[in-house]
Ligand SMILES: Nc1ncnc2c1ncn2[C@@H]1O[C@H](COP(=O)(O)OP(=O)(O)O)[C@@H](O)[C@H]1O
């Protein structure tokens with residue numbers, strides 16, 4: 198068979214082509230440094246040479262791909278280096294961010310799943326709380342974070358040496374991630390519970406299963422595929438939120454690094470951060486999809 | 496309670512659904528008694544309300560009016576004292592075949608030991624021929640095998656009665672014959688009072704003691720009753736080749752084609768006073784037009 202071979206060649210070749218085209222476009226609009234040497238009169242009659250470096254291009258300050266690579270290399274070839282609190286290898290920053298994301302995400306699942314079940318099971322609960330959920334859902338993380346800071350102001354859990362191990366900004370960060378990330382879990386779980394086939398509910402009715410058994414033997418297994426779709430979308434949002442949160446509270450992490458490098462005029466590192474954030478987000482989504490498809494076939 | 500009392504008593508059952516054009520009366524004044532250990536099938540045109548009656552007896556559809564008395568007690572909701580097998584067996588796909596049966600067994604025999612429960616589930620599964628497939632998931636089974644599990648599950652609960660709604664309706668002819676045999680074998684051991692809906696006239700005659708014919712809807716009710724007088728245990732070839740079988744068949748088919756729209760006082764027929772197709776062509780045309 199020739200066709201599949203050809204197809205799979207395209208499947209490898211075309212993504213490469215796409216990436217190359219994007220880098221090409223980036224190279225076109227980005228700026229480059231030009232050094233101009235001029236000879237001029239210094240006002241006293243002597244001729245001097247002046248060397249000026251200027252950036253030119255459509256977007257003059259945007260680093261070119263090659264510049265980005267050169268500037269990023271130390272962070273990539275030594276991904277776990279720690280040269281200082283805000284100068285660490287890229288994967289070290291990523292790891293810090295991931296730890297925070299996982300905590301906030303688990304909190305989101307822990308709160309979101311039961312709310313989803315209540316919404317799916319009780320019409321009255323839906324009538325009571327659906328409007329407020331619809332209003333809170335579109336609120337941006339940038340809006341939640343200050344509220345979190347206010348809610349948890351003064352919180353301080355010290356470690357053995359007396360330093361703050363978990364303070365106001367940590368709590369606010371978790372709060373923001375959890376509240377932004379939980380909505381897909383809430384809504385998908387509710388849809389899943391409402392979609393439990395009547396046949397399965399009849400089994401529970403006929404056998405007179407207890408509420409607990411109905412939940413564990415029927416409702417949860419039946420709505421699990423929907424729940425996992427929610428879990429996957431929630432993880433995506435949690436990862437989206439972490440960058441904003443780290444920027445605002447200045448925590449070390451991939452988002453904090455990005456903001457700090459912007460302030461330090463190291464524009465190449467912004468691009469490095471963006472690519473890293475995108476790649477990690479993509480990997481997380483793939484992993485969740487794998488888990489999801491396992492439950493879909495089950 | 497005397498042995499003579501009916502196992503199941505349906506008294507003037509009525510089912511009404513609200514509809515935009517006012518309440519739609521689906522079933523009305525449906526009264527029927529089943530003796531203990533009797534096998535009764537319900538036939539009638541599609542959409543007349545057979546499933547509605549069965550579902551009311553199962554407790555899965557509310558009764559608008561009338562009453563259901565099961566073994567001397569008014570029955571108001573669903574419960575494991577009625578084993579149910581529907582057209583699709585609705586097994587839980589996330590559990591193994593064995594666990595599907597165990598789910599009910601654990602509910603009903605909560606006083607029995609774990610081993611006793613396991614043995615019970617294993618016994619019924621092996622009787623329906625699934626001794627080797629117990630650990631499989633329902634998705635791995637053919638339609639016919641799944642329906643075997645449904646039958647095993649219903650019998651394993653040792654219910655007071657069995658309710659079957661076109662249980663073989665989705666199976667091919669050969670599998671259908673196999674499963675009818677499985678059902679009869681189990682039924683011979685347990686003699687459960689059984690109410691079964693089917694649209695297969697042959698199946699109704701072969702399996703039952705009485706065939707209950709329903710009138711066309713709306714306001715469907717009892718039309719006629721036909722007593723089937725074949726000795727048990729029945730042999731398929733013997734029944735099919737008996738001239739009486741053809742006579743029963745003619746009676747039922749002529750009811751469905753010619754008399755199911757009529758509303759008379761329900762009459763019981765036996766092999767002595769069977770009816771057959773009308774010989775009057777005018778009457779035939781009349782029913783065809785109706
Ligand atoms: N939930 C419902 N709401 C309204 N009408 C219904 C409902 N369920 C069944 N019906 C109507 O009741 C009638 C009888 O249905 P059913 O008992 O399923 O018929 P059968 O099993 O004899 O084919 C049909 O006309 C159907 O449209």
Ligand SMILES: [Mg+2]
Nearest residue numbers: 545546547660
């Ligand atoms: Mg039906």
